[in-house]
Amino acid sequence: MAETSKDFLVGVDLGGTKILAGVFDDKLNCLGRSKMSTKSQRGPEAVIDRVARCVQDAIDECDLLPKQVRGVGIGAPGASDPETGRVIFAPNLVWEDVPLKKDLEKLIQIPVFVENDCNVQTLGVYERELKGKPRHMVGIFLGTGIGAGLIFDGELFSGFNRSAGEIGHMVLEVGGPKCGCGNRGCFEALASRTAIFRRIQAGVKDGQKTVLTEMLGGDLEDMRSGDLRKALRRGDKFVEKVIEEAAEYTGIAVANIINLINPEVVVLGGGVIDALEDEMLAIIVETAHDYAMQGTDKGIAIIASKLGDDAGITGGAVLAKRGTK
């Protein structure tokens, strides 16, 4: 029987606030999911225990048994060493040198593969959406922060300290707005959800009119990317200007990537793009072509991922698939 052979893969997206697990078949179709809060304040051991439960729940949800799963691939929010399966440094989880692979394998008895979360999302987009076709690809993910994954010759590239792809801290505007990293003018300080919200809040303080204050109250608490989309559809000029600027900065970052790395495809994803693709993508593409050197951008595709929240779990499944080949 096919069901008793090891035909399935599990992908896990380990985030600062939630854990997502998905069960996939060999063709990367998602058969079922499970979700759990991370509770990082309880420490690595408790979090790894929750990851194990989330994986087991997802497998059970699909009426499968752990022995039918060939491998589990996890994207962790920080620098990770795929060879040892250790998370070197994950500020959102307050983790330093955590043996995620070893500890999780002890709990679930399935081979575990660990990578940086943006690398895993990039891998998911590459295999599921692009069918592994481009030789070189860069995935850029705009959410609370901004990160990227690099694929060269079909393989993830993570560099000397396993930290390649930290595009969020590429300086685009020397002396620009302060970034969480302590520097100024980083891409993340100009175009992440955090940066967009900060600009809107500062504008409101300065007396800018926006429908967001009607929708959410004057302090704009609990603002989400989806609220921005609603405001734009109601013709909010101020929000439109802020989003346009963020899209322009993103286009310049994409041009920097095209000039420097010259990949065949640049894919944009993450919560900001998922919510605002219609408003941002055309501006990003136009700006990127404006700023790319003549001839360097010929034939290069700049597109938005359709995977949304599934990019991480899909990429985790790809990681497990590649690892167990």
Add this chain to the structure above:
Amino acid sequence: MAETSKDFLVGVDLGGTKILAGVFDDKLNCLGRSKMSTKSQRGPEAVIDRVARCVQDAIDECDLLPKQVRGVGIGAPGASDPETGRVIFAPNLVWEDVPLKKDLEKLIQIPVFVENDCNVQTLGVYERELKGKPRHMVGIFLGTGIGAGLIFDGELFSGFNRSAGEIGHMVLEVGGPKCGCGNRGCFEALASRTAIFRRIQAGVKDGQKTVLTEMLGGDLEDMRSGDLRKALRRGDKFVEKVIEEAAEYTGIAVANIINLINPEVVVLGGGVIDALEDEMLAIIVETAHDYAMQGTDKGIAIIASKLGDDAGITGGAVLAKRGTK
């Protein structure tokens, strides 16, 4: 006899104003050189003829015969396709799609290998100075313009349109000074020799005092990088400030590379660094570490090449050596 076997390599640095050729043994020692003006206004055919003569002169200078040369490697100032040996686009030479390999092989009857000039210089530094040891390396060259070469897993990386490494047009300061490419705030518009000279000339117009006007006259004609070094050694505060700023921008560009690509070694070269290493390198290194994300720069070396003008011909010899292996 060893001399009659094909033991030698020729490297050629084809620039907008001059052609340099060097003969190398298999251990990359330079045995002799030859130099000629490019005369690009005479068109590709005439330039390729001059390259052939320059190669033949260098071989003759070393008391060798063309049949003792295994291969000729050329760095061309533009995007080049190493597979076809065509120069796709070289603005300084006003070349578009020139079959350099084919035409030169006809003239000299030696296998020819063509690459972008910054890639070739990077290859020279990688093999001759770093002994091919780092896995990933980036070479950044500051001269009239700014360019880079990328080595991943020991091999040159040139991307989809063969134009990877266009770091000169990485935007560092949105809305910053105008660049030759038409955009604003490119690295090249902030830290190339052209940018440094422009700042000094603008400062003098605005009444800034500098010993350069005593040295060169009020219009600062014929200013060279070496003049800046002389001015600095005479305690010129204005020139010091301009050079410091250029070094800071360069440090930020290096940090962007470390964050994004995370190579093991970043090597700086080109005329500006050759002339001003003592004044710039420490500032570049300090700024790069300041702007690199925590943990990403650990163990990464940021150094200056000692090859100077020989980087291009040395890299050409490496290209020929790799091509004829």
